[in-house]
Amino acid sequence: MARDLTPLFEPQGVVVTGVSSHPGKFGFVTLHNLLSCGYTGNVFAVGREEGTILDRPVLPSIDALPDSAAELLVVCTPASANEEIVRTAATKGVRAVFVAAGGYSETGETGAATEARLVALANELDLILAGPNGQGVTSPPSGLCAQIVAPYPPRGRIGVASQSGNFVSAFLNYASQTGIGISRSVSAGNAAATGLADYLEWFADDPETDVGLCYVEGLHDGRDFFERVQAITPRMPVVVVKGGRTSGGQRAAASHTGSLASDDRIFDGMARQAGMSRAPSIEAAFDLAATFATQPxxxxxxxxxxxxxxxxxxxxxxxxxxxxxxxxxxxxxxxxxxxxxxxxxxxxxxxxxxxxxxxxxxxxxxxxxxxxxxxxxxxxxxxxxxxxxxxxxxxxxxxxxxxxxxxxxxxxxxxxxxxxxxxxxxxxxxxxxxxxxxxxxxxxxxxxxxxxxxxxxxxxxxxxxxxxxxxxxxxxxxxxxxxxxx
Amino acid sequence: MVTISEAASRTTVANAGVIVSDWATAPDPEEAVVAAKTIGFPVAVKLCGDAIAHKTERGLLRLGIDSAEEVREAGIELLEAARPEDGSVELLITAMARGDRELIAGLVRDPQFGPCVMLGVGGILAEVFADVAFRLAPLGRKEAHDLLNDLSAQALLGPFRGQPAVDREALVDTICALSDLADDPDLVSIDLNPLIVVEGQPIAVDVLVERRHLPSSGTFETAATSGDPN
CATH class of the missing domain: 3.40.50.261 (Succinyl-CoA synthetase domains)
Incomplete structure (x- = not known):
């Protein structure tokens, strides 16, 4: 049973933390994008400055968020502050958290421990946790542009989930260029609690999405990914680009098969067996996803x-x-x-x-x-x-x-x-x-x-x-x- | 992780359904001669023991032997070449399979994806062309056929130099046998290298199995001496 990610992609209300009046900061950019792309739900800003930013009153803390007014929390505050914020947000009716902030497992052992605590907290509170260290989410059917970067893509039928935020942007740029639009996009970041397979499973059941497009660099559990994607592909095509083709693992030399078993060759066989369509490049991946999305x-x-x-x-x-x-x-x-x-x-x-x-x-x-x-x-x-x-x-x-x-x-x-x-x-x-x-x-x-x-x-x-x-x-x-x- | 002897390796894969070339083991040169006559010349004679994984590098095999006298000589030389660290050794006598096409197949455990079956083009240029493909085990016959279709050198599987096309069903049998063997968690890797295509039939002429633990001695000796699947 796929995890229901509706609160992440179709939230009733969004709150952003870490909003400042500096237009170069992630909190400001996220707020700006939420207010500029057609989202019609409530948008709340939490920050330290008094007054308004982008004509929105700034809430001094997440405690000031009205009850049941926002389902999605976008976290642009530093890692040290976020557990408290998440805990409070859950009491206010928040159901999904996108952590754009970095400072987690990508930084080393201490960050990994912080990340593990965040995951445990999200599990305890039954929250969807996306990221951390990701660029955000877009969802054109709901006018949602909750990301720290551009562009906001035209609406279409392609669901993007990527382990690289830059490649989310690349796909969205191609979408803007070609007009072949996007249904949902998410930068998985460190994918601490929600991984590519979770997104793809939800896309497969999503009436707005006809094809999954993903960029993979590394998998927490390859076998689990294989089995779950294999269950998706009979009803939704999945296009995959794999980064790190050349990083062959060191293997026991006793076996000739072992020396020929590069990560890339095994990934290739796995992708075919799972019914995924592996593309050799980002542009070929987009071409193919666009083909699935628009041609019989x-x-x-x-x-x-x-x-x-x-x-x-x-x-x-x-x-x-x-x-x-x-x-x-x-x-x-x-x-x-x-x-x-x-x-x-x-x-x-x-x-x-x-x-x-x-x-x-x-x-x-x-x-x-x-x-x-x-x-x-x-x-x-x-x-x-x-x-x-x-x-x-x-x-x-x-x-x-x-x-x-x-x-x-x-x-x-x-x-x-x-x-x-x-x-x-x-x-x-x-x-x-x-x-x-x-x-x-x-x-x-x-x-x-x-x-x-x-x-x-x-x-x-x-x-x-x-x-x-x-x-x-x-x-x-x-x-x-x-x-x-x- | 440990390798097991070629005789024990052959028994392991043959019991799962892989076709291996005719073979027998012998404790000494005289019994090797008897075995060679039963198999029929020409034969190959190899030194066989659990610790002997790379016979070619150490010159521990004699190929294309045509007479009883040569079998005897080879047997004496090979047993003399044994080192103390080789442990218990014996002679392995195998039929010489003749074919122009060599394939390679195997099983490997990937840290990310678990047991994977491989099929590829074998022979001395195998590593240059690296025309190999993988599937995750367990896999069914349709997936095994799909694996065959992944090889770039499809022409090599068709009729070739006066020989019939490779029997794809037989090759699928081999792939599925390897897949079945993945069920044994103690089994780390298998190499069928090469599989020589004889009249369209893929026959394993060298087999190397790697296990996590060495089975208690005796288990495989019994099986090996009785183990001529053909």
């Missing part, structure tokens, strides 16, 4: 690459072919005949389906629907969009705009890009298959109307075909693993 799971491994022109299709086809979980689908005869009737004969007549510039106004939307609707196709990677939008941008900014008929053509190009992005989502939704749009414009020109329209549709515009293939490959592997469980 592929029903098989047959991929069609669609491209308007050029080498994109060739490179993407190479990436699909060499991926162990994917196959470049042979183009079925009926599909080939159907495409023949839509295009001049110079199209590739093969997969990748290269239009070779032969498309007219409606070709791409029709083709997307046609290919996605074919029973032998499991997923589509669409490349080569954005060209018209790019041309439109140059034209619009040039000295001849809007004369010479330029206004009309610019609008046509921009509308077309919108249609393509919309058609990709429609084909995906209608036929319940992943359709991944990839273009370097996602990064190079995020204002391109195609990129903007993909973003507005709630999908990820992948920055390259290779990244789309890697994400699709892992999603396909997971889907296959999950089917095999049935």
């Amino acid at each position: 799971l592929p029903a098989g491994n047959q991929v069609v690459v669609l491209t308007t022109a050029g080498g994109w299709g060739v490179v993407a086809a190479d990436a699909v072919t060499t991926h162990p979980s994917l196959e470049l689908a042979p183009l079925p005869k009926d599909l080939l005949t159907a495409i023949d009737s839509m295009l001049p004969p110079r199209w590739s007549r093969n997969n990748p389906v290269d239009l070779a510039g032969g498309e007219t106004r409606d070709t791409i939307p029709e083709l997307l629907d046609l290919v996605a609707g074919h029973h032998s196709v499991d997923a589509i990677i669409q490349l080569g969009l954005g060209i018209q939008g790019n041309t439109a941008a140059l034209t619009r900014g040039g000295p001849f705009y809007p004369d010479h008929g330029l206004r009309r053509i610019v609008e046509f190009h921009e509308n077309q890009e919108n249609r393509y992005a919309t058609a990709a989502v429609e084909a995906s939704t209608t036929h319940d298959k992943p359709v991944l749009v990839a273009s370097e414009l996602a990064v190079a020109r995020p204002d391109n109307p195609m990129v903007a329209a993909v973003r507005a549709s709630g999908r990820l515009c992948y920055p390259s075909a290779d990244r789309a293939v890697v994400a699709l490959g892992q999603a396909t592997r997971y889907a296959s693993w999950r089917r095999d469980l049935a």
Whole structure:
């Protein structure tokens, strides 16, 4: 039975300790973030200064907190003060504590003893204890930004739990950049009482979360983590990035197996066995989590690459072919005949389906629907969009705009890009298959109307075909693993 | 932690279902000759004892022996090479398995994740390529198949140089046997190194088991002399 973390992620009222008027201090920043991101519950500040900070009256101590007014306590006071604060807070109706403050086990033996006392206290008082030494929590469905750092991400379906606060921020930055939002995020800090498996278990039951995304550095109990995650992955995909790949433990030399048993290889096997999707980098992890959060799971491994022109299709086809979980689908005869009737004969007549510039106004939307609707196709990677939008941008900014008929053509190009992005989502939704749009414009020109329209549709515009293939490959592997469980 | 003799190691894994090459033990060169004739030439002759974990480094094995006379000579030399610290020793005679493909499999106890089963590509370049993969024990047949699929060198498991593809079910049997052995908490590690693929069948030709405690002597001697699973 998963620990109920609702008071941490959806608290009725929040109180922050250690608030001062210095805008560089964690207490101030936390209060500022709580008051600035749309949280509608009560927010209380506890500090030593009299008067107001950010227009909030400062409570002189936690004793002054009204009863049952705050469920979440965010602790920015020094370690030495916190046991007393936590004990009092519990009497006021606080149910969850996030300890942002450091000075615990990360500092050595004395800190570890302090941490152990804090954990014992939380257990005694039946409090959820997150941290210590963590950056905080965000929960866009409840407007909550209880963290000592930025950013506050857009709302979405990805639940983040990380042993590094910086990587929480990295994931939230990607969320802000791509528009693929976050349901909950938590920096586990020292994970003294609440660990990654606790968060993932709660995410798996959380109606706001569709995919877990976590960064792991070390585990208190690897076997326990394995068993609990293995129980989660049949209903929620979990993406993991592991830090410390190269720190192989010293092992008994008598056994050859022992010398080959690096921490990383065992973690890798464990992750696969638990049904986790291990990503090689932070950005690949986000790509994959975004894929799980926004695309249907592929029903098989047959991929069609669609491209308007050029080498994109060739490179993407190479990436699909060499991926162990994917196959470049042979183009079925009926599909080939159907495409023949839509295009001049110079199209590739093969997969990748290269239009070779032969498309007219409606070709791409029709083709997307046609290919996605074919029973032998499991997923589509669409490349080569954005060209018209790019041309439109140059034209619009040039000295001849809007004369010479330029206004009309610019609008046509921009509308077309919108249609393509919309058609990709429609084909995906209608036929319940992943359709991944990839273009370097996602990064190079995020204002391109195609990129903007993909973003507005709630999908990820992948920055390259290779990244789309890697994400699709892992999603396909997971889907296959999950089917095999049935 | 202690290693046990190859004979005792072979008995341990064979009882769990691992296919090992034909073998017998002998107290002296003359009985070694008898054993070799029963197994059929060519054979390998090794010095066998609980404290002898690394035969190759000490030159304590003779491979590809084709005649009774050579078995006798090898037996004499190996017994003379024994050191006092080797304790009680005997001769181990094994069939020479012939195959172009070598795999490695084993069991190890990880401090974080507990017992883990390994499968990898063996042979002299094994450590260079390190094409190995792990699963946590206990594991089922489907997970064992998944482990096979993790190896990069999938071509090595297919038809190869005129030999049939590796019998994946047999390899899964071996993996599952190692997984079963993890139930014994006294068992620290197992090396099947190498597993030689003979006509598609993976056969363990060298086995090393490491235990927490040395079993009381006698237990394994009895088992070993009767222990020809083939």
